[in-house]
Amino acid sequence: MRRVPAPTSRRTRAPGRVVALCGALALLAACGRSVADDGEGGRLPGVPTGVTAAAGSATSVHVMWNALPAASDVGGYEVYRGTTKVKAVPAREHMVDITRLSPSTTYAFTVRARGTDGRLGPRSRQVRATTPTAVAADHSAPSRPLDVRGRAVGSRAVQLSWSRSTDDRGVVSYDVHQGGTKVHSVGGSQTAAVVTGLRPGTSYAFTVRARDAADNLSAAGAAVRLTTAPGSDDGRATAPSSFRAGTHRTDGAYYLDLSWIPPRTDGAVTQYQIQLDGKPATSLVWGGTAPRGKASYSFYLGREAGAGHRVRIRAMLPDGTWGGFSPERSVTTGMPLSTRPGGDAGSPEHPTGR
CATH class of the missing domain: 2.60.40.10 (Immunoglobulins)
Incomplete structure (x- = not known):
C-alpha cells in the first residue's frame, strides 16, 4: 500500500461510481485494509x-x-x-x-x-x-508555571494553558501530569497543550511542571480540575472546521472538491474519513507531513450534471479514536461551492497547533 505526501486533486475516471484510488492514496476504508x-x-x-x-x-x-x-x-x-x-x-x-x-x-x-x-x-x-548542550553545575529548577487554566473540549479532550516559566539557563519543555502520571509533554516555547483520549463524563486533575536542560523540574503549577462532557456528546469539538465542498468539471467529468481546517490537537492528524450520501466513501492517509492549516482533497463523482450529493468528514485523532463529523454540506454537480443553510460557509478558521 503506497502513501503520498498530500492527497489533493487526484483524478481518476471510472464511470458511475466514486473511485477509491486505493493504490495511489492509501484509502484505507474504501479498500477495507487498516493493517498490512x-x-x-x-x-x-x-x-x-x-x-x-x-x-x-x-x-x-x-x-x-x-x-x-x-x-x-x-x-x-x-x-x-x-x-x-x-x-x-x-x-x-x-x-x-x-x-x-x-x-x-x-x-x-x-x-x-x-x-x-x-x-x-x-x-x-x-x-x-x-539534545541541547549540557550546562555544568546547574542545580536551579525553573519557576513553577502560573495561571494554569483549562477547559473541557467535548467528551474526550481538554485544552490547558499556562504562563511561561523562567529559568537561569532556559526552559526546554513542559510536562503535563494527570494525577501523579505524566501524560504529555510540549516544547519550552509552548504554553498550551491538548490532552485527548479521556473518558466521557469524568473528572480529572491536571498539573504542569517546567523542565530545563539539566533535567531540573519545577514545582507543579496549581491543579486544574476539569470534567469532560457526558457520553452523549457528539464530538463536534473535535470535528474539522471551516469545511467546504464544491464541484468542478474536467474532461467531461465532475469532481468533488473539499477543504477544511484540521481539528486542534497536539499530534499530527494524518487520517480522515469522508462520508458521501450517508455512507463512508473513502478514508485517506497522508504519508508525509500532514497539513496543519488548510487541507484539501478532490475525487471523481461522475459525468452527470445536476446530480446532488451530501458530504461530511471526520478525523482520526492522535489517540486512535475518531473525532466528530463536520457539518454536512450539499453539492450539486455543476453548481458553485456549498454553504450551510442561510449562507454560512463554516466556522471561523483556526490552524492546528502543538
Whole structure:
C-alpha cells in the first residue's frame, strides 16, 4: 500500500461510481485494509503515523505518535533509536521519554506496532531530535508555571494553558501530569497543550511542571480540575472546521472538491474519513507531513450534471479514536461551492497547533 505526501486533486475516471484510488492514496476504508498483509494470508499491524521527537532535556527526548485504531489488534508499540529498540509500551500509550542520551547529539527514532500475536508491523517514518548542550553545575529548577487554566473540549479532550516559566539557563519543555502520571509533554516555547483520549463524563486533575536542560523540574503549577462532557456528546469539538465542498468539471467529468481546517490537537492528524450520501466513501492517509492549516482533497463523482450529493468528514485523532463529523454540506454537480443553510460557509478558521 503506497502513501503520498498530500492527497489533493487526484483524478481518476471510472464511470458511475466514486473511485477509491486505493493504490495511489492509501484509502484505507474504501479498500477495507487498516493493517498490512504479511504475504502469508495473515495481517500485521499498520504503520504508526504522526511520529514526532523533541528534546525534553540535554539527556532526554520525548517521542510521540498516533495510536492505531483499536480494531487493528495492537498489543503494544516499540520505539527504536537507529536500529536499537530502546522502549516498549502497551497499546494504550502513544508517547514515551527516551532517557540517558548524550547532550548536543542528534538522534533518529522510529516506531513499530506489535500485534497481539507478537508480530511486528513496518517501521514508521524516521524522525530526528537534537539534545541541547549540557550546562555544568546547574542545580536551579525553573519557576513553577502560573495561571494554569483549562477547559473541557467535548467528551474526550481538554485544552490547558499556562504562563511561561523562567529559568537561569532556559526552559526546554513542559510536562503535563494527570494525577501523579505524566501524560504529555510540549516544547519550552509552548504554553498550551491538548490532552485527548479521556473518558466521557469524568473528572480529572491536571498539573504542569517546567523542565530545563539539566533535567531540573519545577514545582507543579496549581491543579486544574476539569470534567469532560457526558457520553452523549457528539464530538463536534473535535470535528474539522471551516469545511467546504464544491464541484468542478474536467474532461467531461465532475469532481468533488473539499477543504477544511484540521481539528486542534497536539499530534499530527494524518487520517480522515469522508462520508458521501450517508455512507463512508473513502478514508485517506497522508504519508508525509500532514497539513496543519488548510487541507484539501478532490475525487471523481461522475459525468452527470445536476446530480446532488451530501458530504461530511471526520478525523482520526492522535489517540486512535475518531473525532466528530463536520457539518454536512450539499453539492450539486455543476453548481458553485456549498454553504450551510442561510449562507454560512463554516466556522471561523483556526490552524492546528502543538
